[in-house]
Amino acid sequence: MIDINATILAQMLNFLILVVVLRAVAYKPIVKMLKDREDTIAASLKKADDDAAKAEAALKEYQDQLANARTKAQDIVDKAEKRAQEDHEAFVQATQKEIAQMKEAAEQQIQRERQQAVEQLKGEMITLSLAAASKIVSKNMDADENEKLIGEFIDQLDKDKIGDMPC
Amino acid sequence: MHEIGVRETVQFAGLTFNEETLIMTWITMAIVILIAFLATRSLKMVPTGAQNIVEAIIVWLREQVATNLGPKGDFLCPLIVTLFLFLLVSNWLGLVPFMASPTNDLNTTLGLALLIVIMVHVLGVYMKGMHYIGHFFKPFPIFVIINVIEEIAKPITLAFRLFGNILAGEILIIILLKLVPIWMPIPSVIWLAFSIFIGGVQAFIFTSLSMAYLANAVKESEE
Numbered sequence: 420m421i422d423i424n425a426t427i428l429a430q431m432l433n434f435l436i437l438v439v440v441l442r443a444v445a446y447k448p449i450v451k452m453l454k455d456r457e458d459t460i461a462a463s464l465k466k467a468d469d470d471a472a473k474a475e476a477a478l479k480e481y482q483d484q485l486a487n488a489r490t491k492a493q494d495i496v497d498k499a500e501k502r503a504q505e506d507h508e509a510f511v512q513a514t515q516k517e518i519a520q521m522k523e524a525a526e527q528q529i530q531r532e533r534q535q536a537v538e539q540l541k542g543e544m545i546t547l548s549l550a551a552a553s554k555i556v557s558k559n560m561d562a563d564e565n566e567k568l569i570g571e572f573i574d575q576l577d578k579d580k581i582g583d584m585p586c
Numbered sequence: 587m588h589e590i591g592v593r594e595t596v597q598f599a600g601l602t603f604n605e606e607t608l609i610m611t612w613i614t615m616a617i618v619i620l621i622a623f624l625a626t627r628s629l630k631m632v633p634t635g636a637q638n639i640v641e642a643i644i645v646w647l648r649e650q651v652a653t654n655l656g657p658k659g660d661f662l663c664p665l666i667v668t669l670f671l672f673l674l675v676s677n678w679l680g681l682v683p684f685m686a687s688p689t690n691d692l693n694t695t696l697g698l699a700l701l702i703v704i705m706v707h708v709l710g711v712y713m714k715g716m717h718y719i720g721h722f723f724k725p726f727p728i729f730v731i732i733n734v735i736e737e738i739a740k741p742i743t744l745a746f747r748l749f750g751n752i753l754a755g756e757i758l759i760i761i762l763l764k765l766v767p768i769w770m771p772i773p774s775v776i777w778l779a780f781s782i783f784i785g786g787v788q789a790f791i792f793t794s795l796s797m798a799y800l801a802n803a804v805k806e807s808e809e
Contacts, residue, residue, distance in 0.1 A: 429608060441667065
């Protein structure tokens with residue numbers, strides 16, 4: 420059962436043949452493929468890292484750009500608001516000025532009309548006073564002196580009464 | 587094996603050969619080569635099917651070699667891979683009806699063990715020179731006796747461990763089939779399953795021990 424004969428040599432030879440064959444058929448291609456796979460994986464990982472870095476850089480750039488755009492937009496809005504404010508104030512001032520002018524013009528006109536009215540009234544008053552005086556006094560005095568006398572009276576009257584009259 | 591322990595022999599060129607062992611060895615070699623061929627026929631970066639299995643075995647053994655033998659032992663990888671695949675298929679071949687394991691013959695196991703041990707010494711002298719021979723005489727010259735016994739024991743234990751396990755397994759299968767009636771297959775099935783386990787374990791043990799012995803010769807010593 421445990422006799423040793425030339426089979427032992429044959430088995431050694433068989434095994435060595437098998438080693439050579441397997442090395443050629445299976446071992447070398449598989450090791451080469453493993454190496455290839457390792458390389459591929461390493462390359463893929465590196466590429467993934469690079470891509471991630473690139474993506475991050477791009478994101479940062481976009482964020483910067485966005486921030487810039489926001490600042491710019493804010494500036495534009497601020498400027499526009501300021502300008503609108505200025506326009507508004509200018510408009511208000513112009514309007515106020517116009518109103519003041521109109522008011523002044525109106526006052527002047529009122530003043531003028533009042534003056535006219537006073538003048539007119541004065542004339543009428545003189546005529547009326549003359550008529551009254553001539554009737555009262557019956558003696559017709561010198562017309563010039565008469566008018567002067569009545570004018571003084573009227574002036575006094577004017578000063579005392581008409582001048583204080585609220586217009 | 588028609589009668590346990592009796593081997594039919596053939597004479598060739600004045601030498602005696604065990605006919606059955608040789609035929610079974612060739613069948614084993616054919617199976618191993620066929621598996622390797624099928625698995626590597628179309629190697630893909632993304633492995634599928636048989637490629638996975640062969641690839642896993644090769645990667646695993648490469649790691650073992652890398653840790654045990656170091657970078658210098660890389661060229662021994664094909665030997666280790668072949669050894670493991672050959673022993674695995676050999677051990678399991680005997681469990682197929684009408685087949686026998688090549689490893690149930692001491693010629694096979696002792697042949698492999700001697701091959702490994704001779705390789706260990708040749709590689710040791712080749713890679714380490716006198717330093718390798720010197721280490722048999724350390725720490726005292728008298729230790730050479732113990733060391734030589736150890737070196738002789740290595741192939742013998744390696745060979746007999748595998749031979750005994752496989753032969754015993756096959757014998758017990760035959761005995762169980764003869765002892766137990768055919769309608770009671772449970773003991774045979776259990777023993778068959780156990781033999782599958784033993785076949786794998788023994789192939790692994792033989793391979794690891796071979797690696798350990800080779801490491802002595804190849805690995806850089808830490809002194």
